[in-house]
Amino acid sequence: MMKGFIVKEFLHIFRDRRTMLILFGMPIVQVLLFGFAITNEINNAQIAILDHSKDNVTTAITAKMLASGYFQLNKQLESSDQIASVFQNGEVKEVIVFEPDFAQKISKNHTAKVQIITDASDPNSANLLASYTSAILMDYVGEFSSIRPLPVNLSTQTSMLYNPELKGVFMFVPGTITILLMLISAMMTSISIAREKEMGTMEVLLVSHLKPLQIIIGKVIPYILLSFVNALVILFLAATVFHMPMNGSMILLLSESMLFIIMALSMGIFISTISNTQQTAMLLSMFVLMLPTILLSGFIFPIENMPVPLQLLSNIMPSKWFIIIVKSIMLKGLGIAYFWKETIILAGMMSAFVFLSAKKFKIRLA
């Protein structure tokens, strides 16, 4: 009985060109798009330097910065009056200011000040530039300290710690997997169930002695399989095209993905129970699932940069937790011991949605 249902569902998918395009074209396009075009990666950012001391230390730091390939010196500034104008002209993204007598202060007081000024009208790249700069400064301090001990007065962002090459694409792959799994699992199932309602075939299914649970399972199994295939395709692309590291256990990653897929599917079923047409299902999936997933999961905008209310809101986004898990496995190679909390949160959300959607689906038949 179930076999026929699943076969039918696959036929729907394979016969509809748009569905096929969304299922198999989109993952590839999205991965390539995010990987190549929309990365936060920084190359040759224009900077200006205001060096009040011009000694051997500041020259060394400047040389190190420029040698990194992330920055390109646009201008040497002579006074602080010029700072505002170079920003206003849009010539530079960042200005670095070394205080006077830099080398002397380091050798005497073991401390010196560097001011990093960024153009925060583009907060993401500003944030990144500042992190890159302080990372390079820290690096220099590290080299310096190996010669003689020196107190450190600069702080660096630990988020860079596991992405030493500062490759933005590594941050995008986990987000892209999350978005696509959400899209395929939740949106496609909700649309396909809403379609049966719209066409009137759902009534016939319900009049037959198929149990509601059997209908749900029959609907969902093809999408579980396809989502899984998609996850593999994305991982393969990430590994081959972008040389994304896979430091952790593949089995762990796939099982966590399964958890997320099932959660997204039950969200999709839930959406389909409250929408009667394919269009409603699609709009609901878009606004209730996709946009918050993209905006609030930390995929594009760092959660720590958000206002507190949004930070709190981001906690109810399943994708936030899934992204953390994927990053931990792929980039840091960590085991479940390090993200059991996230896993439990995800599992909790999954059970809640499975329960809700099963309940809601039954009520509709009564």
Added chain:
Amino acid sequence: MITKQRPPVIQVQNLVKRFGNFIANDNLNFDVAQGEIFGFLGANGAGKTTAIKILCGLMTPTSGQISVAGFDVYRQTDQIKKQIGYMSQKFSMYEDLTVKENFQFYGGIYGLSNIVIRERTAEMLDKLQMSGIKNKTLNEIPLGWKQKLAFSVAMIHRPLIVFLDEPTGGVDPITRRQFWEMIYEAANNGITVFVTTHYMDEAEYCERVSIMVDGRIEALDTPKNLREQQGVSSMNEVFIKLARKQNLNNG
């Protein structure tokens, strides 16, 4: 007289269905005999579809004793579902599947074996003279043909009762005629046909007709008796007269 010869397969006593303050079915009482063609008429919103959904086990009634094929609609919906076929108002086959695939799917969800499905599909398509199009997808086939196929699919598991909810909407007169021939054939084979329609000429084809107005059954008899009772010459006039009487009462 008809009902006395054959056992009833649908028995409805005091059926009431409320949605909040709205009463969709107000104390319905009727029996349908095995092999009968029972017409269920009424204007849009009169409560026909609600009643059909209750009889099919898709909705629970608010109160009343209702049995379908000898099973209780409150507790034995699963058994009922095995005995009934259903063809809905909207066209109810998959447009993107072929004729054969639709038969396979529906046969499959009714638990028929592949061999049985293949036999019945061949037999039914043969009878419809549609064997040549079994590999066409439904969206390539004209509506009238699809309705006939949908009726066949609704009967693929040889149900005791088949519910047809406005099966001939939007179909040309010739196809409607052919459709009714299929209905007669089913009834001759002992299958009870419970059919709703808007076409009053079709009401003449039914053995008995019930006319619903505002959730109540206003009249229930053979078409001939109804015409005589109301002193008119067609079912159309019967219907208009009953509906108008109700409107006058309300006004």
